[in-house]
Ligand SMILES: Nc1ncnc2c1ncn2[C@@H]1O[C@H](COP(=O)(O)OP(=O)(O)OP(=O)(O)O)[C@@H](O)[C@H]1O
Ligand SMILES: Nc1ncnc2c1ncn2[C@@H]1O[C@H](COP(=O)(O)OP(=O)(O)OP(=O)(O)O)[C@@H](O)[C@H]1O
């Protein structure tokens with residue numbers, strides 16, 4: 200059996216502007232994969248390609264396969280049923296819930312559409328809301344979305360999606376707008392439900408620590424490309440790509456005040472602003488001449504799939520003096 | 531050009547029993563007291579709706595207090611400024627940097643012009659203004675080339691640095707930074723935090739730093755005030771509060787903050 204999700208050399212342009220440049224990685228059944236990177240790196244577009252939720256003027260090459268079916272090659276009619284197999288959660292739940300109807304109507308919508316037992320759907324909704332940490336589910340279901348806080352509404356959203364036991368959950372910054380205590384709650388509860396149902400997850404986030412905590416594997420994106428893919432533990436304890444090292448090092452540590460936080464100079468670049476070589480070349484502290492002209496192949500080095508001409512040297516530790524290092528101890 | 535507090539004053543901001551209700555609404559700042567020391571940073575942390583921005587707004591004169599005192603450089607700001615002269619003096623003592631500099635930077639105004647204007651408003655003599663602008667750009671790590679750009683042509687981190695440079699035009703005694711680095715990418719956020727720490731060492735500016743990120747608190751602050759629903763639940767030095775939190779809410783905030791090896795738990 201192949202992977203549940205497979206991106207094969209996905210390239211995407213909007214108008215004439217390149218957004219993704221050859222994205223390849225996969226997600227196994229039941230696996231949680233974190234798509235991490237800074238603003239504009241192409242995380243959301245990558246995730247959305249799998250449901251073909253792309254701008255009208257987007258064009259693509261390559262494939263975005265779910266369960267062996269390329270979302271980008273489907274007819275409109277088949278796209279609907281394709282999307283139904285995916286659970287989707289975005290940053291702003293209010294954009295996805297009809298404000299004119301009570302929460303209950305949203306939760307039993309699928310049952311109504313498919314003509315299944317509404318009473319059973321209601322019971323299962325109550326159970327799911329409770330498991331998402333909502334203590335008074337009956338009262339909440341009678342309320343309208345505007346009566347619920349963002350945190351409560353996101354719990355409702357996640358409950359409604361996981362209720363269907365989808366094989367894949369697509370989650371784009373689902374907790375970014377929430378307070379940290381709520382975020383911790385929601386991640387823990389949704390994680391339990393997801394694992395029980397064997398639902399795989401593709402999680403988009405800019406927070407590498409958060410991704411490491413809830414995902415099995417991490418995909419690091421920059422300028423519309425994947426620069427490193429490795430297990431969450433490897434990314435945290437021995438990142439290979441210079442950009443991954445920079446990302447980890449620039450996160451302000453909780454335990455100790457630093458004289459200076461090690462930084463990656465400059466600002467993130469979009470896919471359209473990168474040259475023919477390594478997209479990170481303009482900011483990389485260990486770039487060499489060929490980096491600007493020659494795109495590094497993706498190679499498997501020390502357990503990481505990584506695109507860097509100097510990956511062996513990083514692994515050997517000979518570049519440590521020049522690369523930012525995270526200060527905080529890793530358990 | 532600045533309007534210094536009396537040089538012996540070690541406390542530049544003194545908030546005492548501050549209370550705020552908007553109109554006839556509920557109490558959103560509830561008997562809050564804390565200090566900001568000269569050349570030091572006090573962080574104001576807490577979750578959404580805790581009242582952090584409201585306190586910043588009262589200190590910068592954008593909102594009035596319902597009761598209590600908000601003293602900046604010896605002057606109580608819970609009383610609205612009465613004259614333009616008062617406002618101008620207050621502006622020289624304390625400046626606000628908001629989360630999104632788009633809301634305060636004029637989109638049509640070039641960076642250099644915005645900084646010239648800030649220098650003029652703060653009474654820098656005309657012949658000294660260009661030098662002040664160059665110095666300000668340099669202070670926040672931008673080059674003279676940035677002076678010709680409009681905000682739209684700058685990255686988020688660059689815009690935030692322009693907002694900081696503009697606020698520093700008068701060499702204020704205090705900067706109130708309200709989630710000023712929260713929207714930035716982590717690599718850029720680190721750059722801005724480093725700039726702020728360097729500026730504080732060089733200029734001795736005090737910061738009131740509003741944030742919900744405890745990692746940021748550790749890197750920038752000396753003292754920290756933890757707010758929940760308008761009330762101070764815990765306050766002290768950063769080492770004490772983050773290293774050995776006493777209140778269960780502070781403990782919960784710490785336990786909920788992602789870091790290496792962190793695992794989310796449900797309450
Ligand atoms: N509708 C659109 N039209 C044109 N360009 C777009 C559109 N949507 C996104 N882009 C561009 O595509 C690039 C990738 O965007 P994407 O939303 O995937 O980034 P991201 O990694 O999710 O960033 P963020 O963390 O800010 O959400 C960005 O440079 C963005 O400006
Ligand atoms: N202009 C206003 N009129 C009425 N109520 C307001 C106003 N500004 C803020 N509030 C209310 O005051 C309370 C405190 O808000 P404040 O913006 O100070 O919180 P905060 O700690 O800055 O939160 P956040 O982290 O979300 O920015 C909230 O309940 C808010 O809804």
Ligand code: SF4
Nearest residue numbers: 477480483490507508
């Ligand atoms: S390929 Fe070159 S520029 Fe890119 S990360 Fe590796 S060393 Fe740096």
Ligand SMILES: [Mg+2]
Nearest residue numbers: 242243244403
């Ligand atoms: Mg996005």
Ligand SMILES: [Mg+2]
Nearest residue numbers: 582583584709
């Ligand atoms: Mg606020």
